[in-house]
Amino acid sequence: MTFDEQYYNIGFIDQLSYKDTFVHRLDPRAKLIATLLFLFTVISFSKYEINALLPFFLYPVLLMSIGEIPLMFILRKVILVSPFALFIGVFNPLLDSTHVVIFSGLTISAGWLSFFSILLKFVLTVSTALLLIATTSFPGVCHGLRQLGLPSIFVSQLLFLYRYIFVLMEETMRIVRARNMRSYGKSGKGIKIFVRITGTLFIRTIERAERVYFAMLSRGFQGDMPSLKRFHIRTEDIIFTLSMIIFLYVFRFYPATEIIGRFVQGVLS
Amino acid sequence: MHMADALLSPAVGATMWAGSVAAIGYSSKKLKENIDNKTIPLMGVMGAFVFAAQMINFTIPVTGSSGHIGGGMLLAIILGPYAAFLAMASILTVQALFFADGGLLALGCNIWNLGIYPCFLVYPLIYRPIVGDGTSAKRISIAAIVSVIIALQLGAFSVVLETLLSGKSELPFSTFVLLMQPIHLAIGLVEGIATAGIIIYVKNARPELLEANLSFQPLDSGISLKNVLVVFVILAVVTGGALSWFASTHPDGLEWSIEKVTGKGELAEATQGVAPALKEIQERTAFLPDYGFKSAANEPSNENETPHWPGIEAGTSVSGIVGGSIVLMFILLIGFGIRLFKKQ
Numbered sequence: 273m274t275f276d277e278q279y280y281n282i283g284f285i286d287q288l289s290y291k292d293t294f295v296h297r298l299d300p301r302a303k304l305i306a307t308l309l310f311l312f313t314v315i316s317f318s319k320y321e322i323n324a325l326l327p328f329f330l331y332p333v334l335l336m337s338i339g340e341i342p343l344m345f346i347l348r349k350v351i352l353v354s355p356f357a358l359f360i361g362v363f364n365p366l367l368d369s370t371h372v373v374i375f376s377g378l379t380i381s382a383g384w385l386s387f388f389s390i391l392l393k394f395v396l397t398v399s400t401a402l403l404l405i406a407t408t409s410f411p412g413v414c415h416g417l418r419q420l421g422l423p424s425i426f427v428s429q430l431l432f433l434y435r436y437i438f439v440l441m442e443e444t445m446r447i448v449r450a451r452n453m454r455s456y457g458k459s460g461k462g463i464k465i466f467v468r469i470t471g472t473l474f475i476r477t478i479e480r481a482e483r484v485y486f487a488m489l490s491r492g493f494q495g496d497m498p499s500l501k502r503f504h505i506r507t508e509d510i511i512f513t514l515s516m517i518i519f520l521y522v523f524r525f526y527p528a529t530e531i532i533g534r535f536v537q538g539v540l541s
Numbered sequence: 542m543h544m545a546d547a548l549l550s551p552a553v554g555a556t557m558w559a560g561s562v563a564a565i566g567y568s569s570k571k572l573k574e575n576i577d578n579k580t581i582p583l584m585g586v587m588g589a590f591v592f593a594a595q596m597i598n599f600t601i602p603v604t605g606s607s608g609h610i611g612g613g614m615l616l617a618i619i620l621g622p623y624a625a626f627l628a629m630a631s632i633l634t635v636q637a638l639f640f641a642d643g644g645l646l647a648l649g650c651n652i653w654n655l656g657i658y659p660c661f662l663v664y665p666l667i668y669r670p671i672v673g674d675g676t677s678a679k680r681i682s683i684a685a686i687v688s689v690i691i692a693l694q695l696g697a698f699s700v701v702l703e704t705l706l707s708g709k710s711e712l713p714f715s716t717f718v719l720l721m722q723p724i725h726l727a728i729g730l731v732e733g734i735a736t737a738g739i740i741i742y743v744k745n746a747r748p749e750l751l752e753a754n755l756s757f758q759p760l761d762s763g764i765s766l767k768n769v770l771v772v773f774v775i776l777a778v779v780t781g782g783a784l785s786w787f788a789s790t791h792p793d794g795l796e797w798s799i800e801k802v803t804g805k806g807e808l809a810e811a812t813q814g815v816a817p818a819l820k821e822i823q824e825r826t827a828f829l830p831d832y833g834f835k836s837a838a839n840e841p842s843n844e845n846e847t848p849h850w851p852g853i854e855a856g857t858s859v860s861g862i863v864g865g866s867i868v869l870m871f872i873l874l875i876g877f878g879i880r881l882f883k884k885q
Contacts (some may be wrong), residue, residue, distance in 0.1 A: 281695045282639050316551045320707045326868045333872050337879035354643050360710050363704040367711035369570075383711060389711055394547035398641045406832035411636065422562075425581065429631045432585020437592055437635070444593040451597075463735060464600035470735075471742030473597075474590060478750060481586040484578050492746040533864025 285367040285402070285439070288341055293338040294508075300408045300416030302509040306516040307404045313520045314396050319386045323529040324394065331519070332399045339407040346406075350398050361390035410434050440477065447473065542653050543636075544700055548643030550707035557703065558649030564657055565630055568623040587620060588628040590876040593637075599735070613659035614689045615736050618668065619743075619751070621829055622660040629656040650703050654696040663692040675751060678741050685740055693729035721822030
């Protein structure tokens with residue numbers, strides 16, 4: 273993935289978060305808590321579990337379709353970050369060769385089951401985390417975290433970072449483009465040039481921070497970053513969180529997939 | 542390397558979260574006491590700088606592949622441990638949210654692996670003693686390279702431990718360590734050279750920037766021995782807690798891992814005192830009492846083969862496949878239905 277694409281993506285996910293749909297309007301706190309509960313429930317399944325994980329796709333699918341988030345965008349990002357989980361998981365089929373009979377005539381090794389289980393969990397957790405930020409703006413998440421009790425200095429740190437990422441990335445993009453145009457083949461991309469470029473960027477950044485600080489001082493900065501937007505817990509938020517808890521509880525403790533499968537088998541035979 | 546959600550168990554994820562959140566709270570408190578408001582915008586902008594610097598890749602000498610810097614050590618050297626830790630934690634949070642790098646539950650692990658080691662262990666215990674008063678360029682280079690390598694080794698080793706304790710991967714300890722540590726030795730060497738280069742460049746161009754940090758936090762008041770001890774105690778409790786969990790699911794897993802880690806089985810005695818107590822706490826506070834692990838532990842286990850089979854038996858799996866496909870179709874239908882409905 274090239275630099276420009278990565279830049280474009282971070283801007284795009286930010287844009288998505290300013291849509292106005294039912295999920296976007298929910299309180300950030302409700303979505304944060306729901307997401308964390310969801311993630312914990314998903315990874316609490318045993319390492320061979322596959323069937324019971326399937327119903328959990330309902331949550332990301334609902335978020336995506338109600339929140340009008342493009343499916344391909346999320347899929348592309350999920351695939352982009354998959355190498356580590358794949359790299360670790362792919363050893364399971366090689367190392368765990370206990371045989372499991374799926375039905376008479378089909379036997380596979382247990383390692384494949386645990387590998388697929390890792391894959392399913394990976395897709396579920398990554399897509400849900402991405403959808404959280406795509407349906408809640410980043411400042412929204414930050415204020416949610418503040419209200420949930422994280423230290424204000426850390427939250428303002430997050431807000432600053434978010435603000436200046438876009439500024440600095442644009443500057444870096446220009447620098448990288450200039451370097452690439454001047455370096456034919458691989459010359460000019462060595463570590464020496466890198467150090468000089470980054471050093472210059474660093475000093476420019478420090479100077480920018482000083483100017484920012486003076487500008488903030490002259491506007492009355494006293495160490496805290498208050499938000500103008502007020503969030504209130506509404507009935508929708510409570511209903512959303514409660515139904516999430518019920519959903520998670522039911523599908524964690526009742527093998528819904530099995531029950532449906534047995535029922536259908538019973539009807540057919 | 543970032544830890545991933547899918548490889549984590551809830552117990553390990555939660556303990557690492559607890560450790561990292563505690564460190565964030567502690568650093569925030571320390572910063573509030575010691576530092577003027579000027580540091581707040583500086584930290585934020587420096588975080589964005591690390592992001593930007595990660596996107597300038599360079600050719601690694603000899604191999605010809607391309608790399609970029611991680612930045613934890615660089616931040617610690619320039620901002621001091623507390624501010625650097627908060628900046629690093631915020632960088633990892635943004636990476637987890639926007640790039641899904643790692644994941645939200647693994648964020649605790651990642652903050653621990655990439656933030657706590659460089660800022661609270663390596664910076665005060667290795668970088669500062671080597672660098673001395675910060676006037677000699679040679680000492681700065683050596684200090685930076687050594688610190689980056691050690692911080693990365695610690696981080697990589699933690700990834701190994703966290704993955705093994707979670708029990709989702711079948712990789713044996715020794716293989717995993719042999720996979721992770723040498724790669725990170727090479728990465729650490731390159732990143733160390735780059736970090737040293739940047740620090741020396743800054744020292745030549747704007748020496749006052751580095752001196753500000755040096756004079757602001759003199760060696761003795763920066764991090765005291767007491768604080769370092771506190772970190773180690775937290776570390777011990779975290780590993781102890783995670784190990785006890787591991788022990789409760791794999792009957793002889795504890796001895797196995799202790800033996801591999803320390804070379805002898807002594808530690809097992811010490812942890813056995815903690816393990817039952819922790820287990821009781823876990824049972825009392827368990828909001829998901831039916832962890833897959835526990836049911837696995839209750840089954841009578843044969844010695845040598847992997848006996849844990851909570852999920853699938855031959856009879857139930859056919860209905861599982863049928864049911865699974867129906868559930869997935871149903872979910873997809875709901876998704877498409879809402880989309881169609883919205884378009885009208």
